Structures are given as C-alpha cells and as structure tokens.
Amino acid sequence: MKKDFFRQWEFILFIILIAVNIINASLSPYYLSVNGILDATTVFMEKGFLILPMAFVMILGDIDISVASTMTLSSVIASVSYKAGLPMGYAIIVALIVGTLCGFLNGYLISRWHLTAMIVTLATMSLYRGIAYIILGDQAVSSFPQWFSYLAQGYLGSTHIPFSLIVFAVFAIIFGLILHKTAFGRYVYAIGNNAEASRFSGVDVNNIKLAVFTITGLMSAIAGLFLTSRIGSSRPDIATGYELEAIAIVVLGGVSPQGGIGKMLGVIISFFIIGLLRYGMGLKNVPSQMMIIFIGILLIVAIVIPNIIESSGARRRLNTEIKGDKSNAV
C-alpha cells in the first residue's frame, strides 16, 4: 500500500510541476519560453545545493537545521577574507573549508557523542550565525570581482543556459547516483530504516553519518557562495529561513522525516515546483510573508495527508481482515 503510493508520488509531483508552469504562463506572457523558464531558475538555484545533501540527512532519519547558518558563515568568511586582501579564488577555498568544518562538527557530535541531530544542529544554527554576527556585526560586504558574479548570474558561452543550472545538474546526477546506485546509498537507507539492525549487520553507521553531515556542510558552503554571487553582497542575516524551505522541499519530494524512504528524483522535481511557484508569486507581487506562510502550511500538509491516507488504509485493511476472519469462522 505504502510502496504503491510512493511509486506514484514522483508522477504526481511531475503533474504539479506542469500545473505550476501553466499558472505562471497565465500570469506573465513572457514566461512560457525556454529562455524564460531557464532565467527563472537562476533566482532560486542556490537552494538546490542544500536539498541534495538534506535528502541524505533526512533519509538517514536525522535532520540538519544549521544549513542556512553554515551558508551565511561561509559567505561572510569568504567576503571578509576577500576584503582583507586575499584573492577571491583563495577566499572561496577558505569558505569551503569553513563549511566543511561546520558540517564535520555536527557530524562528530552526532556520531561520536551520540547526541540527537535535532539538538546539535539547533545549537550550531545559533553558533554559526552568531559567529557571522561577531565577525561582521551589522555591516555588509559588497563589490566582489566581476568573474565571481558569473557563478550565479552567468550563462554558458553564447547559449541561454545558466551556469548555476549546469553546476546543479552535475551535482544532482552525482548525488542521485550515490544514493541509488552505490553501497553507500543503500547503507543510508538501511540506517534510516533501522540504525541498530544496520550496526549489527556490520554497517559503519558512525562514519556514514559523519560523512553525510560533513558533505552537508560543504554543500551549504557552496550554496552560500552562489547566494553571495547572486545578490552581490554578504551580511550576517542572509539566508534566514532557508533551512525551513530545504526541509519542506525534501519532505514534499517524498522523503519521510522518519527516515528510510524517498527518492532523489522526487526531491529534485519538488525543488523546481517550490522555486517556480515562488517565482510565479513574485510575478504577481505576492508579499514574501505570504510565501513563508504558504511554505509552512505546505510542509505540514505534505506530511499530514500521507499519514492520514496511510492510517485510514491500514484501518480498512484491518476491517476487511476482521470480516474475513468472521466469514471463515462461519
């Protein structure tokens, strides 16, 4: 019953994606062209780098709410190093290292100290953003070199394909292959289904968790760099609430927050649904607070509805079983 439902889930998401495109096209006459849709993706592409590792974390049955803070800290570190005279290339490397370390600290505390992912990442969410505040206070850094803005705003050669979309596609393929085609990916599912049983079957649970959280840190740093490139400045309060959107996208994509269930394809389709929906609402000048409310509701509804369907299905099955027993007895 459950499996059938999730087998269809990607298909349902695909239909929703088409519906979103039709709605957007009716809002703006310029939207429905290949170039229009490609352009629209540049507005939200940085979140894509969050959802890929977040899918791994949530299939593990854990959660990481420090991703947005890691983004901000990496972005602030990169911009401050650049301002201090470091060439931008090196500043980027420093930011990537900082992000990786942030993720490593999360993973270390969760896997070695056996602390709950929720409370660890809740604490580091404050800690990482707090460090960004200590570094920059209420200031902002802008004016980066010309080539840095190419990351999020550039197009591939003379075509109309955004550079950020290409980077995302490459990462999406890599993450999808790792999750579905490698032993590592199978272990991630196994841990999400039953961590204790996996441990007894010889799966290196601790190191896999450590690896997933560390990669999440690295990917958050990449997301932070793309965001900085897109908005052209860095402040300690950028990317607030991104963790909510990343979690909402992953859950809507069919990943169960209890772990063990979900597919990368669903997560990627759901990423484009939310992104294009947000873009469409922007075309209609819907206030951003409305969007926040909408995403919050979507997150809860996306979990509640499958739960209700499942429990009513279970009840129906139970009822028919009871009836079957009775008829047998008669």
Next chain:
Amino acid sequence: MKSKRLTNSIGSRELGLILFIILISIIIDIRNPIFLTFSNIGDMLTDTSILAILAVGMMLVIITGGIDLSIGSGIALTGMIVGLTVARYKNISPALAILMGTVIGTGLGALTGLIVSRGKVLPIIATLGMMNIYRGITFLISGGQWVDAYEMPESFKNISRSSFLGINSLVIFAVIIYIIAYYFVNYTRTGRQIYAVGSNKYAAEISGIPINKITWLVYTIQGALYGLGGVLWVSRYASAQNDSAQGFEMMVIAACVLGGTNINGGSGTIFGLILGSLIIGIINNALPLVKISPFWQTALQGLIILAAVILNAAIAKNREKQHLMRGEE
C-alpha cells in the same frame, strides 16, 4: 535503593548549578559592581520572568520527547493581536487583555498539538512550520507596522510595571505558574503521565495512558503560556513589533537543557528549570554590564546549549558506567 541513588545524582547536579550561579555572579560583580545591587537583581528577575514562564511549557514538551520552536513567533503573534486591540479599544481592562492573549495562545498551541498528536508530524518539523506561519501572519496583520508605546493605554503598560510588596508583577506571575507547575508535574495523575509518555512510549501505551491526549495537552499548555507571555512581553517593552522574540525559543531551550531536562524526553525537574532560567537570565543581564557586544549573544546561546547537552550526555554516560560497575560486584 535505586530511587535514592537517582535522587542523589539529580541533587548533585542542582548543587553544581547553584555553585556555578554563585561563581559567575562573583566574577561578574568583580568586573562591574552594579551587578549585585538590589535594583539590578530586581531588573534581572523581571527580565527573566517571561523566559522562565515559557520554560515550564517547553520542559513539558521536551519531557514527552518533543520540542516547540514556534514559541518566539507565538509570542510575536499573540502580542501583536493584543497590541493592535488595546491600541484601538483603549478602555479594555488589563485582565481582559491577558485573558485574550492566553485564549489565543491556547488555540494556537492546541492546533500545533493536534498536528503533532493526530497528524503524526515530527514535533521539530511541525513547529518549524508553525514558527514561520505565525511570523508571516504577524507581518500580514500588522502591515509591517509597529504598535508604539504612545498608542497603548497606561493601564495596559502597567501590567508589567505594577508591583506587589515591592516585587514586580511579572515575577509574581512566574512564581504562581511555578507553584502550579510543581504541583501539576509531581502530584497529579496527568502530570506523572507526561513523564511516562516521554520515558517509554510503548510501555505507556500498554499501560493505558492516552498518549495522543497527553501529547496534545503539553503543546496546548505551551500555547497558553506563550499567549500569556506575548501579552506580558508587549506590556514590558511597551511595543508590539513584527520581529519580537525572534530566536527566543533558543534561550528557552537553553534554560531547559541547562536545568537538566533530558532532550530525549522522560526527565526534568521544576527546581532545575528555575536554576537553568536564572543562569540564562544572569548571562543576558551581565553581557552589557561587562561590555560584551550584543553580537556575541547568538553565538553564546548556541554554545551554552551545546555545552549543556554534552554535559548531560557525559553525566548520563558516567552514571551508566557506575551502574555497570556495581552490577559486576
């Protein structure tokens, strides 16, 4: 025998917290002698009251194995609704304003509780969603504007200014709530059932404890408390803002884990909670006194939670080891 050992170890933890409070108070007072004056201690207790009130609800939620991230936004939303109401109808009595905030908060909390208990949504995800929904609604109903001090009637601002026997009314609110909470968690059937749900859900279900009802109840109580907290907040700061109490949930969670509430559920004491809230209150009060930039506050909160959780884990591990060693004898 076993229960005696358990109470001993809990007692030693609280003794440690008291020593820590004395130690940091002395250090801060050496850096700035204003700290240990009567008026500053009074201010500090008044500032800590709202935090301490919310910590009661948070502790109950955490004991059942959940968490509530929506309380900061809940304060902002109820505060904004009540603030807008008293700004328009200036002759509303303060008691009615408090009742109104508490009722709205109870409704919000009951909704969250329903989503968690009946909808089977993980508490962190449900309350993360609610956090954003409340904050968004706050912006929408206020139109991005503040309710300023001059728009509010004096009687409303006096809720937090009045005092009884020289004690500020906020502190009195907190004391009353702590007395009720102490009785509730220690001496009522429902209170004990909250612990049972958190320490072993499966066993609790088999023993006939209504898990869904208990889960729903703790979020509803938390809602009532942030509703009350929202009114007190707006009265205390004499303004209702859209970004009121942003990140306040982190402070409240820090007070709980510092006070020894187990983040995995099942344990937590009212006395520990008072000490945990006091430590957070002292740190918040002392930062400006020892001239640490307010920009340090966010990082410090994260660090405190992390340190407290690691400490709790280390204590638990140590206790387990002792049990094992006794077993070998």
